[in-house]
Amino acid sequence: xxxxxxxxxxxxxxxxxxxxxxxxxxxxxAISNHRASESVLDEREALEIVRLAHSLGSxxxxxxxxxxxxxxxxxxxxxxxxxxxHGVGGFIVRDAAMLYVLDRLGVKTKFxxxxxGFTFNSATVEYYRRLGVSRVVWPQHLRPFESAAILKKTxxxxxxxxxxxxxxxxxxxxxxxxxxSDRYTQAAKRAHVMPKMFCHNDFRADGxxxxxxxxxxxxxxxxxxxFDRQGMEYLKVGRLLYMGGMAQHTDVFTExxxxxxxxxxxxxxxxxxxxxxxxxxELEEPWKKHYH
Amino acid sequence: MxxxxxxxxxxxxxxxxxxxxxxxxxxxxxxTCQNLLASRADVDSLASRxxxxxxxxTALLDEPALENALSLAGHAAKKFGYDRIEVAVNDYGFxxxxxxxxxxxxxxxxxxxxxxxxxxxxRQIDAPYLTYLAENxxxxxxxxxxxYYLYKRGPQAPFAVHFHYPLRLLATxxxxxYSDKFPACGRLCRDRQLxxxxxxxxxxxxxxxxxxxxxxxxxxxxxxITRTVHTPAARKxx
Numbered sequence: 001x002x003x004x005x006x007x008x009x010x011x012x013x014x015x016x017x018x019x020x021x022x023x024x025x026x027x028x029x030a031i032s033n034h035r036a037s038e039s040v041l042d043e044r045e046a047l048e049i050v051r052l053a054h055s056l057g058s059x060x061x062x063x064x065x066x067x068x069x070x071x072x073x074x075x076x077x078x079x080x081x082x083x084x085x086h087g088v089g090g091f092i093v094r095d096a097a098m099l100y101v102l103d104r105l106g107v108k109t110k111f112x113x114x115x116x117g118f119t120f121n122s123a124t125v126e127y128y129r130r131l132g133v134s135r136v137v138w139p140q141h142l143r144p145f146e147s148a149a150i151l152k153k154t155x156x157x158x159x160x161x162x163x164x165x166x167x168x169x170x171x172x173x174x175x176x177x178x179x180x181s182d183r184y185t186q187a188a189k190r191a192h193v194m195p196k197m198f199c200h201n202d203f204r205a206d207g208x209x210x211x212x213x214x215x216x217x218x219x220x221x222x223x224x225x226x227f228d229r230q231g232m233e234y235l236k237v238g239r240l241l242y243m244g245g246m247a248q249h250t251d252v253f254t255e256x257x258x259x260x261x262x263x264x265x266x267x268x269x270x271x272x273x274x275x276x277x278x279x280x281x282e283l284e285e286p287w288k289k290h291y292h
Numbered sequence: 293m294x295x296x297x298x299x300x301x302x303x304x305x306x307x308x309x310x311x312x313x314x315x316x317x318x319x320x321x322x323x324t325c326q327n328l329l330a331s332r333a334d335v336d337s338l339a340s341r342x343x344x345x346x347x348x349x350t351a352l353l354d355e356p357a358l359e360n361a362l363s364l365a366g367h368a369a370k371k372f373g374y375d376r377i378e379v380a381v382n383d384y385g386f387x388x389x390x391x392x393x394x395x396x397x398x399x400x401x402x403x404x405x406x407x408x409x410x411x412x413x414x415r416q417i418d419a420p421y422l423t424y425l426a427e428n429x430x431x432x433x434x435x436x437x438x439x440y441y442l443y444k445r446g447p448q449a450p451f452a453v454h455f456h457y458p459l460r461l462l463a464t465x466x467x468x469x470y471s472d473k474f475p476a477c478g479r480l481c482r483d484r485q486l487x488x489x490x491x492x493x494x495x496x497x498x499x500x501x502x503x504x505x506x507x508x509x510x511x512x513x514x515x516x517i518t519r520t521v522h523t524p525a526a527r528k529x530x
């Protein structure tokens with residue numbers, strides 16, 4: 001398993017690629033993406049990142065992982081074509097219509113379907129494959145026994161998954177409206193307490209505490225072990241600069257690298273989970289509560 | 293304007309013929325939980341009690357659930373006939389397989405989860421997506437529950453809209469609030485709707501129902517709406 005990491009600048013790309021990241025990915029400010037506030041803003045810098053990755057024998061991907069209107073898509077197309085010309089590793093997408101349009105525009109690059117592509121079965125994987133996708137980021141809620149059933153039908157498939165102990169939406173990401181302001185009271189909005197992670201709030205149901213269900217860290221790490229044994233190639237570390245800055249990002253990157261080293265050892269699942277839990281325990285709280 | 297009722301298999305089993313008679317269509321299943329897919333027996337039972345259209349509500353589907361859903365759609369088409377059967381689809385793989393198996397004869401609508409995925413907050417319904425879905429998969433209607441989308445974002449295509457109320461979908465999970473044994477569940481939810489209270493919420497609560505989280509919505513009229521779909525209040529309490 002190799003580590004792919006989201007970046008927001010050339011300097012981050014250089015740091016992570018020189019410290020063991022296999023690939024980097026970034027969003028571009030002018031094209032909305034799922035973490036638009038953590039995007040590279042300057043085209044020159046974006047092209048420099050692509051060139052740097054090449055010079056280091058690696059790849060840089062651009063994430064264009066939203067659903068786009070026709071106008072936005074046509075506006076973005078020239079920039080995307082320039083990236084392809086400069087050797088971008090590929091596009092991370094979720095919009096089938098976008099793939100359809102890019103194909104018609106003759107854009108030839110590698111396409112990775114985002115975890116928000118909801119690939120829960122082999123028919124969905126085939127649906128994206130027909131549109132040119134050659135790598136799948138598994139949805140966060142997909143379990144290894146489910147991916148095994150998919151792989152049995154699709155055959156070998158290049159796959160990737162988020163570093164789940166740190167990057168995990170407890171509700172299906174890509175179809176969640178809990179964050180948006182019209183759900184909240186004026187007082188909550190005025191007091192700026194509208195949370196980034198409303199799903200992690202405490203609720204009461206029938207007078208009892210209620211939290212939205214989420215698998216435990218043990219389950220998530222155990223799943224990573226199973227995915228690895230199924231031949232998964234990439235472990236994805238998301239972008240998170242706005243939360244904890246570069247220091248936080250490097251900490252999480254180091255954790256992911258440790259997990260990958262543990263996966264490479266010949267450990268049993270139970271041994272792996274035990275050691276991985278020890279390696280990932282420090283940042284557990286309160287950081288986890290606030291990350292989105 | 294058609295009137296429809298949305299029921300889980302458990303609710304459908306209890307619904308009397310007289311209560312169903314008032315509706316042009318019945319939705320059975322769930323858009324948010326693959327374990328609440330209707331069974332063949334549920335379909336047979338409705339076929340004997342209900343003369344209107346049947347809409348199979350389907351969620352995101354893993355491999356076994358996809359096979360079940362495909363088999364169920366085939367069975368329902370035989371029982372009800374293609375003119376009385378529809379499928380509300382939220383899974384792209386299922387959409388593609390339905391097209392392949394039924395050669396475009398099955399009437400298909402894009403489900404609410406698919407709509408959330410397509411529309412999100414800042415996206416536009418003018419996206420080539422709808423044309424793409426219509427041309428390639430025969431999608432002929434949208435399941436919707438948010439008036440904002442209809443007012444502010446189109447659709448700028450002549451798509452029929454089936455408007456659901458009074459629960460407006462906000463999010464979904466694949467982890468059950470009642471059981472940690474996903475995906476085997478035994479339907480422990482028993483159609484319960486939980487009011488999840490939090491003082492920061494405008495209404496004071498959101499509703500947890502069948503692995504979905506909802507806010508309160510209202511019936512709504514718009515020229516594109518060809519059907520209103522009512523979800524009855526379910527059992528209260530945990």
